[in-house]
Amino acid sequence: MNTTVKTLALAGSLALILSACGESGDDNASGGGELAGSGSGDSCVIEAPVPVGAALSLTGAAASYGESQRKGLELAAEQLAEQEGVTYELTVEDDATDPRQGITVFEQFAEDQSVIIGPTLSNGAFQAQPIAQEAGVPVVAISNTASGITEQGDYIFRVSLTEAQVIPQTVEISKEEFGLEKVVVMYSNDDAFTESGYDVFASALEEQGVEVLDTLTFSKADTDFRALLTEARAAEPDAIVVSGLIEAAIPLVTQARELGIEVPIIGGNGFNNPQLMSETGDAAEGVVVGAAWNSASEGELNTAFLADFEEKFGHQPDQFAAQAYAGMTVIDHAVRAGCSGEREAIKENLGAVSDVETVLGTLSINADRDAEHPAVVQVVEGGSFTPLN
């Protein structure tokens, strides 16, 4: 390689690094008083668009969830823009399911956004959300279910129900419905979400006096569950309780039915995905899913959401999309309540959110900054989720 090319290459990489240094700091959208509006509620008018940053896992291991969330947010922002008075400037960023990216994105959002949504995974949330807390930017978590998320600080809110809110109901209702006495529990122990889900299942089962015959662990990367299922079948349980992600749920449910296991399979939030029926077909019949969102809800908002989502993206939304959509609804409510797009005002009003109608149902934020809304226990019947309660 000759010297000219070398020099060019060196200059190029230098420019690359320098431009990384030179970014940020010039477009401070939250500056000025434009974000404070006049009026309140529906009559609120804010001149400048309210900057909302969403740090989602669009690539990497959690990409499938992040993509759903992005669609939910975009649909919500589009529809909110049609209403009078307040508009939102939604910036969706990718954390690549990597803490390094997550932290960097949060740092940038902390500079110029009024409110931050995300990140997708709970582990990433513990790594990134403290940055917003320190910078005094309110965060709305739309999919973190681990305990301790909102304990990180008074700027951290969430609209996603924790496992502790959903799973005990699932166990209780399943017990009533199927007369459960003894179950086998299976969970993937190398994933933060499914592991904490298991913890809640275990304590809920104990509380309800359901005997755990056996506890079997697998890896989130596993696709063959026949050996474990054979072991589970041998214990003759009344049901199999599974804390796993949808990627595990599909082969697990299919293989269980192939092995002749006809007892109910009870899953958590990870199972609440239309793929469960579309990928497994008849095998999904009788699978019980405790979830934060009732896709079959007849509510006006939900019906409209399902239709609009289908029209815009050509497929049904999943729980991640619904929660993302609801997150924007809650933010809009908080912004309009104080008629201000400023951080402090949003923070105050997020804390005061009470009985807001969302696609998840009537939602309130409690004193711990966690969401409270009805959970749903559904069972797959005739190829779709049907409420069990």
Add this chain to the structure above:
Amino acid sequence: MSESVLVFIALNAILAYSFYAVLVAGQLSLGQAGFAALGGFTAAALAPAPSEVGDLPALLVAVVIGMVVGALAAVVLGLPTMHLRGVFLAIATLGFAEAVRILLINAEWTGGANGMSVTKVVTPVIAWVCLALVAYWFWRQGPSSYGRALAAIREDELAARAMGIDVGRHRLSAFVTAGAVAGLYGVLWAYYVRLLAPEDFDFARAIDGLVMAVVGGSTVWLGPLLGGAFMTSVPEVLRSIGVEAGWIRPFISSALLLVVIIFLPGGLGSLLPRVGARAPADLAEGGEGLAPRSGRALPSPGETVVRVSGGNKDYGGVHAVRDVDLTIASGEVVGLIGPNGAGKTTLVNMISGLVPPSSGTFEVLGTTPGRTAVHKVAQAGVSRTFQHSKLFPRLSALENVLVGAHVVSRPTFLRRLLWLPGARRDESQVVVHAARCLERAGLGDRSREDAGSLSYGDQRRLEIARALAAEPSLLILDEPAAGMNHVEADALSRLIGSLAAEGLTILLIEHNVGMVMRTCDRIVVLNFGEVIAAGTPEEIVNDPAVVEAYLGGDDATPPGTETEEVR
């Protein structure tokens, strides 16, 4: 640039350095993620909480714990795997890293997949100070005798052994360095990201570190820093120029990576001017360099240097060497000739300890080659060249000779770290010594060229210069004149003559019979692994068995004919 980008550049560069630490010695290890995880988790669990003792003391304790744990893990993994090479080592270390990750996920004290909460202590300044210390370490390591030994092992392990380098020990110490640096990375990571989770030390992380080390340049000490900065800033740049989030960004990053690797195979570091050892302009300076540096006196003339009795080497059913008896006395120049495949090289390989004999007694300068390690034989004073050049191709000619001087130079790395004046003096003395050896082999003006780019004849002479730099008592030359024209061969003959005059014992394998006749005191003829004749050149020329062997063999040129070149 935001705070986190600064910190992650430093952290990524430190991770890349932990790969660089072994890549410079030619080892491909993927175990660093495991070392980092062990170091990070142990430190986070054992170190006092920053709220109790203050941020910096807590971090310092954690760093010490992490680096010690990382280094210990490297020893534990290194001892059973150090004999593995290339992809086998990579797979073994990868298996280790996976085992560590699974262990941590299933352990109670780590919090399993949900991880461990750690106070954030690391600031950009702390991260960059740590990076500076690590980079400083490798900057000082490079041009020390230790650093050159690692480079020699990377370039040609066998030749490094033959130059008296204890390959096992050097490889292990490089591995331990990698473990300690990876442990440092694990601790800094833990004390920056707040949540320490086993998933952050997976296979992808190991690949990240490897890619950054290679993109930056795995043989330039600044390389890992460049690689870390490049790989960390690409996503930031893509974000700031407004490339839409999603698949397109990793796609562009990967494409850029491809471009760099294709157009800069030596990594970004190859753009930097290369600073190598420089030969002093005036070799007459520092005259004391002429004195033997080894402190090892040549054996007194007539003393037995090599004694082989009943030497045998079988490869399966092939008897490469059969019942060879050979004694070489100090000061002798012995020629070893014979047709191709007669077992000459096998015999000298056994004498220099590279190949263990099947049976027979070998004694060389008080060592027992075959049972004594190769580098110990070399340290006893045996130095050799190879039939097929075994130079260190990416090192300069001077650096090659400096590696040759390994056994006669004092270790300088630790003194270089502390800038002790003795290190500089020792280094410049050994450079003068090496430059003289080059000069003597007629390569004085080639000292800065890469060995790999030298002409064939120059490469042969460089090997001789390298062998001479070890100040050997016994010099073994395996076909040194191969590929030389007769002018060069004559010069070589004169060089051998002058070495012999200094009292060096020389064992010479050569097809150029004229040269053998002129330079050797005694000639041993091998055929089909057996000694068929031994004696003075005159006796050999007239030996009927020799004539028969040459006429009957593939090489139909009897010795004593006045051809300068047989090959």
